[in-house]
Amino acid sequence: MKLLEKQIFPDKSGMVKIFLEQPDDLWLVYNLIAVGDVITSQTSRKVNSKNQSRVNINLEIKVTAIDYSKGSSVLRVRGKNRVVNEHINAGSFHTLELEKNKEFTLEKKVWDTKAMETMEDGHDGVVGYDLGVVLMEEGLAHVFLVGNNSVSKHCAKIEERLDPKTGLNKFFESVLHAFMKHIDWNMVRCVVIGSPGKIKAEFHQYILSEAQRSSKLKSIENKKSCILLVNTNSGKENCLNEVLHNITVTNFIRDTKASVEIKAMKEFTDLLSSNSDRACYGLKSVEAAQELSAIKTLMITDELFKNAEIAMRKKYTGLIKSVKEAGGKALVLSSMHVSGEELAKLTGIVAVLRFPMPELDM
Structure with a gap:
């Protein structure tokens, strides 16, 4: 802009x-x-x-x-x-x-x-995408872009009834068309194909074969080392989270804002289940933790941050400033990314603590 x-x-x-x-x-x-x-x-x-x-x-x-x-x-x-x-x-x-x-x-x-x-x-910046993702199962596929701005964009949904005569070929052709329409191989770091079973490998082989036959698909041939295959429970939209938590994928995008947020949310959810005294959520508990400079990482959704009244926005701004001044990290997660969606389900504000605080009331 x-x-x-x-x-x-x-x-x-x-x-x-x-x-x-x-x-x-x-x-x-x-x-x-x-x-x-x-x-x-x-x-x-x-x-x-x-x-x-x-x-x-x-x-x-x-x-x-x-x-x-x-x-x-x-x-x-x-x-x-x-x-x-x-x-x-x-x-x-x-x-x-x-x-x-x-x-x-x-x-x-x-x-x-x-x-x-x-x-x-x-301001005068270019919104870029680090990751292209294809989620698929037989007859269903979704194409996503995951941005350097931590936003995930749902680009296309492909849903087709499979023809017994042609098998998966016509379906693969439709997915490849959407794939090439939305994914710029000169911009993304890697492309992930996720599915249950062997369909991801079959689609991978299909696009490499097509790339050898068509000069228009030369970008696939040139970037074939940047294609990752990942197991997912299904080809449905909600499996994007599985892809983004895959260790091989996170290594490709480890220095991006999206990766930092994914890792921070994973640390919080892991602590919540294994050492809950070092994790808290809800404004009251987070404020109580910060009074003792106990916050290692603060996370808040942009929805909560920007839709509040001015007095509340000042409160959140002050909280972020306080955490940073105490040596902690503060992240505002986009509601348009899977990490932000996950955070919203936990009141929209959470914290990873430096030390256990069992007395916090959540």
Whole structure:
């Protein structure tokens, strides 16, 4: 995304004007916008129900809800209009759609540390992907990209009834088409094919054979050493987590943000089951642990962090700062990554402790 204008004042209030250059900018903006912010952008509205005529207007809304799903090309922001014009009343609710090639202004009462980091990370940066993943079983496949920004993107679902005459070949052809459409071999570090049984090996052999026959698939031939085969329970979407916890896969992406978060969540869940006095979850318990500088690693979901009231955002920001000043690590996990989804099920805020604290009430 391109930063067109920036005005941040000493009290941390201020505005930025942003231009969305590519669809992947939407997840950055999704993490940047919070309930209570003010968005200004141009949109069109129907003004005459008889002839369906529309006019372009500038809409300024105070955000009440944000709607964005993985892989979507549009981010919808709903809120209350703040400016009267001849077509729209102040106080009425409207939805702005943000998408590629759209310009908008974002105002915040407080630009906290996380918001500033998100903006700087996205400003004129390229959203890249470290990992391509194909999950499959007979007749079903999913294609994913896992980003250097710790976001997992569901690119395609392939579901076909197998023809007894052609066997798996037609299905493999469809999967390969989606595979090549969404995975840029010049960008990803490796591609993982995950499945139960032997179908992953059969698909692997199929794509290597096709690569030798077609110059359009030369990238597969050149990168065949970067293809990993991993056992999974099924080819269903939820098995992405199994792939990301596979030790061979994590070694390929070990220095990425996604890998750091995966390892941190694994350490927490392992401790929760084997040494629960060194793990805690819930804001009350986490705050009590930090009062004694007991937190080794703090993890919080971006959803919890950005959707809270300003007072709560300041509390979370202060908690992160306190943990870092005490020598601990603080991670804000994306809700659009499997680690963030896992964290959300555990109240959205957890901590790995330096020493046991059995007295914490969770």
